[in-house]
Amino acid sequence: MKNLLEHTGIEPGRLHFSWISSAESTKFVDVVKKITEEVKALAETKKYVKTSTQG
């Protein structure tokens, strides 16, 4: 999934996958922090946002 999106020009870092067990609340917090930082580093999304209201 990630590969083709990036292949067609979506920046890496717009899509994340992770695996966290229900007991790993610390890992959950870590991952949220990490992803937020990564996404903040990217510019605001413009590509692929649908702006027109038709159809």
Add this chain to the structure above:
Amino acid sequence: MTAYTDKIRQIASKLLTEGKVDMVIGFRKGSIPMMNQPLFIKTPGEAQELIWDSHCALNLANYVTNRKEKIGIVAKGCDSRNLVTHIIENKITREQLHIIGVPCTGMVDRHKVSAMIEAEITAIEESGDSIKISGNGFSKELKKTEVLQENCAGCTHRNPVIYDELVGELVPEQSGVDPYASVREVESMSPEEKWNYFEDLISNCIRCYACRNACPLCYCPTCFVDESRPQWVGKSQDPTDVRTFHLLRAYHCAGRCSDCGACERACPMGIKVREFTKKLNKDCLELYGWEAGLTVDARPALDTFKADDPQDFIK
């Protein structure tokens, strides 16, 4: 090529006479050059209509989905791989099929030929490796290798992978070809360039869904583009919707596509829609060592789990 035609007719009429199959699916000459039509015959007498030449690029595997009768089917290398995929996905059983295998040397790209000639082409003949096209007041000889479909030029599975009988000697497989050259080219671009490349690629798309209809893999009872509650893909010409359609179409073909080129051939706008599916084919091969439709004994890449599957993308 005429040898193939004779042999196909002979096999088809024998199968129908002996009652081994209820129907034979093959090709007949189209009403305009380079556009052969699929033909479904039920009596031995009709076998004389069957033909074979370099314009039989439609994928006949498209027509066997959920069939109940016994079918004889003419299949090139790529078609046979799609038949395997159908068998794996329980869309037809192996016992129902009598596969007439055709070792293939590639199909002619109608978009390429029409782009070469300005006038209307009214006739096309071929002998061996050369092709003669003619129309009102002109005729031109071409080498077949110049006008091959791109997927055929980079094809590494020209011979059928499963068959009950063959119409000719197996042809040598091509070596040293790189089917993924254009994928590599795109891979080396920056995200911005990639985005623009695909934006440009699909800018002509008119959302006719010919690529979907030509594809033997697309047999969902309700296609995602027709779903309206919830509606995942807008029906407009908005670039976002067009891109969504192409991306989702490609994902549906992941690990199943045999790169037969039917989608690209069907496209009335000449869009290289294979650029999407080819990337996924390449990933499947590199990440899972999987090429679609080579054997009925293995489960497809997205259907199995192995402990050593790549998982770097998961945090």
Add this chain to the structure above:
Amino acid sequence: MSEREPKILSFLCTWCSYGAADLAGVSRMEYPPNIRVIRIPCTGRMSPKFILAGLRQGADAVWVSG
């Protein structure tokens, strides 16, 4: 607001990450408020459609967690 606050669309599996998020909340841990959670019955329920729909509607990023 000095810094841009991105919206991260998160698909969390009921049994795994959603549980972890719940536990994080119960344990009063602090984490960035940028995620918008959608609970799914299992990560197997994910479909490429969801990711594309999220991006199309303006999410800055999508996060899938099992």
